[in-house]
Amino acid sequence: MNFVNETEKQAYYIAKCKEIISNREKELGRKLKACVATFGCQMNFKDSEKLIGILNEIGYEETEDEHADLVLYNTCTVRENANLKIYGRLGYLSKLKKENSNMIIGLCGCMMQEEHVVEKIKKSYKFVDLIFGTHNIFKLAELLYERLSGQKSVIDIWQGTTEIVEDLPSERKYSFKSGVNIMYGCNNFCSYCIVPYVRGRERSRKPEDIINEIKKLVSEGVVEIMLLGQNVNSYGKTLENPMTFAQLLQEIEKIDGLKRVRFMTSHPKDLSDELIDVMAHSKKICKQMHLPLQSGSDRLLKIMNRHYDKQHYLEIVDKLRKAIPDIGISTDIIVGFPGETEEDFNETLDVVKKVQYDSAFTFIYSKRSGTPAAEMENQVPQDVVKDRFDRLLKVVNEISSKKTAKYEGTTQLVMAEEVNSHDPELITGRLSNNTVVHFKGTKDLIGQELKVKLLKAKGFYYFGEIEA
Numbered sequence: 087m088n089f090v091n092e093t094e095k096q097a098y099y100i101a102k103c104k105e106i107i108s109n110r111e112k113e114l115g116r117k118l119k120a121c122v123a124t125f126g127c128q129m130n131f132k133d134s135e136k137l138i139g140i141l142n143e144i145g146y147e148e149t150e151d152e153h154a155d156l157v158l159y160n161t162c163t164v165r166e167n168a169n170l171k172i173y174g175r176l177g178y179l180s181k182l183k184k185e186n187s188n189m190i191i192g193l194c195g196c197m198m199q200e201e202h203v204v205e206k207i208k209k210s211y212k213f214v215d216l217i218f219g220t221h222n223i224f225k226l227a228e229l230l231y232e233r234l235s236g237q238k239s240v241i242d243i244w245q246g247t248t249e250i251v252e253d254l255p256s257e258r259k260y261s262f263k264s265g266v267n268i269m270y271g272c273n274n275f276c277s278y279c280i281v282p283y284v285r286g287r288e289r290s291r292k293p294e295d296i297i298n299e300i301k302k303l304v305s306e307g308v309v310e311i312m313l314l315g316q317n318v319n320s321y322g323k324t325l326e327n328p329m330t331f332a333q334l335l336q337e338i339e340k341i342d343g344l345k346r347v348r349f350m351t352s353h354p355k356d357l358s359d360e361l362i363d364v365m366a367h368s369k370k371i372c373k374q375m376h377l378p379l380q381s382g383s384d385r386l387l388k389i390m391n392r393h394y395d396k397q398h399y400l401e402i403v404d405k406l407r408k409a410i411p412d413i414g415i416s417t418d419i420i421v422g423f424p425g426e427t428e429e430d431f432n433e434t435l436d437v438v439k440k441v442q443y444d445s446a447f448t449f450i451y452s453k454r455s456g457t458p459a460a461e462m463e464n465q466v467p468q469d470v471v472k473d474r475f476d477r478l479l480k481v482v483n484e485i486s487s488k489k490t491a492k493y494e495g496t497t498q499l500v501m502a503e504e505v506n507s508h509d510p511e512l513i514t515g516r517l518s519n520n521t522v523v524h525f526k527g528t529k530d531l532i533g534q535e536l537k538v539k540l541l542k543a544k545g546f547y548y549f550g551e552i553e554a
């Protein structure tokens with residue numbers, strides 16, 4: 087068969103799968119169900135929306151229950167516990183497959199880009215039907231067709247790609263907000279991180295493709311977008327006509343009907359004054375910056391290959407706060423990187439106290455094979471790491487509850503996001519700075535920006551009341 091492009095080719099395989107699934111439906115007298123479970127970061131969640139979009143087109147009914155006809159795990163491997171979780175859940179799936187021998191089990195995402203993982207699955211988890219990686223998720227229908235046509239186990243892992251396949255089906259989780267990829271991959275090779283090995287080299291999407299996608303989303307009712315990339319600050323460098331992230335944001339700002347724009351993740355080494363200026367003058371870009379610190383120690387930052395030092399980081403924070411006084415700043419911190427001394431750790435604590443983060447994600451260093459840090463001999467003993475981690479968490483939590491309380495008693499614009507999962511009388515929403523607010527309301531408010539009085543701060547969130 088000859089196809090004009092990859093999108094058309096996949097449309098062909100979607101139609102072929104659809105035929106098979108429709109026949110199976112008739113045999114069984116019921117719809118077939120597919121469960122896509124996502125692990126890890128926003129990138130994976132976005133990829134899963136594409137996977138679910140394809141499965142829906144094929145005719146599967148989406149379910150969160152793993153008692154399904156197709157179960158697909160979109161995996162993460164950034165830390166070892168993400169990895170272990172998958173093996174545990176696969177044990178459970180093997181039992182389910184014994185009850186339903188037609189069940190198809192698929193694995194995709196970051197973990198599958200590691201050779202030793204695929205080898206282990208081929209050897210010890212033979213019941214897995216379908217394995218693919220991060221570079222070829224657009225091929226789901228084609229690979230599934232091979233499996234449905236009788237091939238026993240279908241494995242397709244690419245080592246890299248320069249290709250970006252546009253216009254795939256996608257199923258949004260939220261009606262009013264959506265993630266939008268602006269770039270894929272990462273070129274930074276921080277010495278602890280496996281992402282560049284499993285997500286490949288940095289590739290920016292063309293600005294016109296991004297803008298068209300957002301315009302389409304807005305026409306479907308989306309009012310808030312999250313621009314996604316491992317290092318959004320280096321957007322545009324690989325384009326035929328290079329453009330900066332700040333320039334892209336200015337184009338996005340012009341889209342009528344769009345109310346809020348967020349982005350993640352920003353690498354401090356590439357955060358420009360131009361970006362700060364654009365944010366300060368924007369009506370739509372949320373007052374929020376996720377700025378991973380990783381460590382406050384200059385010595386460790388060098389070994390981590392981060393290309394900034396403590397002073398430079400603090401200067402950026404200073405500039406951000408001056409230009410955008412009520413900006414919410416969050417971060418990622420790793421504790422127990424090889425060779426981390428008490429002095430190094432104190433430098434991290436010092437930055438945390440100086441910056442006064444609104445929130446911080448703290449991680450215990452996890453050895454990822456294939457990364458330079460995994461080869462370093464001076465790994466820190468677990469008990470020392472745990473002690474530092476607990477001390478850091480205490481400081482981080484104290485600061486963030488103090489920061490959250492800052493707006494108590496004021497009225498702020500809150501985007502209503504969803505019905506509260508614990509109390510259906512409450513709606514959960516977010517301030518521009520990303521703080522969560524719960525308030526009495528009904529689901530028709532979802533997607534609206536409302537004036538809410540922040541009555542009481544409770545640690546990391548508020549209870550509020552809609553202002554008449």
Ligand code: 5AD
Nearest residue numbers: 278279378418419420449450451452
């Ligand atoms: N160990 C612990 N944390 C890590 N991260 C990335 N790699 C590792 C690792 N090997 C953290 C970083 C990054 C976040 C997404 O995950 O803090 O910013």
Ligand code: SF4
Nearest residue numbers: 272274275276279281
């Ligand atoms: Fe990993 Fe560093 Fe790339 Fe982030 S910037 S994905 S931490 S290598």
